[in-house]
Amino acid sequence: MQPKQSIIHLPVYQPGKPMEEVKRELGLTEVIKLASNENPFGSSPNAKAAVEAEIANISLYPDGGTVELKAAVAEVLGVESGQLIFGAGSDEVILMIARAFFVPGDETVMASHTFPQYKHNSEIEGAICVEVPLKEGTHDLEAMLAAVNDRTKIVWICNPNNPTGTMNTTAEIRSFLDRLPANVLVVLDEAYCEYNTSAEYPNSLELIGQYPNVVALRTFSKIYGLASLRIGFAIGPVDVIRTINQVREPFNTSRFAQAAAIASIRDQAFVESCRQANTEGLAYLSEQFARLGLTAYPAHGNFVMVDVGRPAGPVFQSLLRKGIIVRGGHQLGFPTSIRVTIGSREQNGKFIAALEQVLSETPVEV
Numbered sequence: 001m002q003p004k005q006s007i008i009h010l011p012v013y014q015p016g017k018p019m020e021e022v023k024r025e026l027g028l029t030e031v032i033k034l035a036s037n038e039n040p041f042g043s044s045p046n047a048k049a050a051v052e053a054e055i056a057n058i059s060l061y062p063d064g065g066t067v068e069l070k071a072a073v074a075e076v077l078g079v080e081s082g083q084l085i086f087g088a089g090s091d092e093v094i095l096m097i098a099r100a101f102f103v104p105g106d107e108t109v110m111a112s113h114t115f116p117q118y119k120h121n122s123e124i125e126g127a128i129c130v131e132v133p134l135k136e137g138t139h140d141l142e143a144m145l146a147a148v149n150d151r152t153k154i155v156w157i158c159n160p161n162n163p164t165g166t167m168n169t170t171a172e173i174r175s176f177l178d179r180l181p182a183n184v185l186v187v188l189d190e191a192y193c194e195y196n197t198s199a200e201y202p203n204s205l206e207l208i209g210q211y212p213n214v215v216a217l218r219t220f221s222k223i224y225g226l227a228s229l230r231i232g233f234a235i236g237p238v239d240v241i242r243t244i245n246q247v248r249e250p251f252n253t254s255r256f257a258q259a260a261a262i263a264s265i266r267d268q269a270f271v272e273s274c275r276q277a278n279t280e281g282l283a284y285l286s287e288q289f290a291r292l293g294l295t296a297y298p299a300h301g302n303f304v305m306v307d308v309g310r311p312a313g314p315v316f317q318s319l320l321r322k323g324i325i326v327r328g329g330h331q332l333g334f335p336t337s338i339r340v341t342i343g344s345r346e347q348n349g350k351f352i353a354a355l356e357q358v359l360s361e362t363p364v365e366v
């Protein structure tokens with residue numbers, strides 16, 4: 001069997017180690033997972049109740065048009081239903097965008113260290129990926145603009161960026177859009193936008209109304225706590241969303257995911273409580289990193305990329321043996337850093353205690 005040439009070299013996405021596997025491998029009874037940027041506070045009680053109620057309909061196909069979900073999200077965000085499309089996580093929406101727009105030989109611009117699914121799905125469609133190095137951990141929009149040419153179809157901007165957690169401001173994004181050719185689609189991936197508290201963070205809904213080539217990605221996996229149900233969405237101009245919808249698979253989101261998402265988007269009190277707790281957790285971790293003499297990128301999501309001043313691999317493994325799962329920067333292109341999800345107050349405290357002990361045991365290589 002001969003696979004398509006564009007996928008032969010592609011790596012398989014490597015998620016963080018699951019808690020069950022770590023417990024089994026290391027014989028641990030308690031494991032704290034701070035590797036996948038999940039919500040440590042779970043999901044809205046209303047979402048859980050909605051899933052339970054939906055069990056009665058388990059034999060029925062879901063609404064392929066996500067009509068009720070579109071209406072609920074449109075009402076909360078103040079957009080039209082025709083501006084929305086849903087997928088099995090924002091990952092699938094990325095896949096659909098690549099499938100809808102790329103033909104072999106097209107070019108696409110992205111950061112060198114960012115969410116890997118942009119590159120993965122672009123290359124599957126035969127697009128040429130132009131990767132622009134980050135500037136102090138943040139998208140270098142000037143360099144990305146310079147990389148755009150007549151063959152460029154899409155520019156991907158992860159904001160806040162994963163894995164660094166850094167942010168591009170409204171002024172930076174607007175300046176970029178003002179000078180970008182109008183026929184180039186800009187995808188603003190805002191998986192962590194609900195955690196952001198900066199007054200300088202862009203309002204993508206305003207941008208979509210003013211620029212006909214902007215699409216924003218959102219997800220229910222992070223602050224809404226529905227990661228296992230796999231549901232995310234895109235917001236964009238009606239004509240762009242219509243084009244993406246032409247490649248969407250039928251029934252691509254489940255009844256359970258749709259029901260939970262409807263309940264979640266309507267429970268903004270839960271979102272606010274999670275945002276506040278995350279802000280407090282971020283402040284605590286920042287203070288502790290400073291106390292330990294560590295530097296971290298400015299964080300605007302629910303995770304921090306911190307430089308531990310020594311090879312990340314041994315630090316990752318030592319934390320793992322203590323029952324703390326983080327993401328090793330050696331797997332992400334940051335050889336002396338780790339990425340840690342902001343957990344609950346108790347989880348954050350246990351992580352810092354374990355990290356301090358690990359750093360005292362792990363030599364700094366010169």
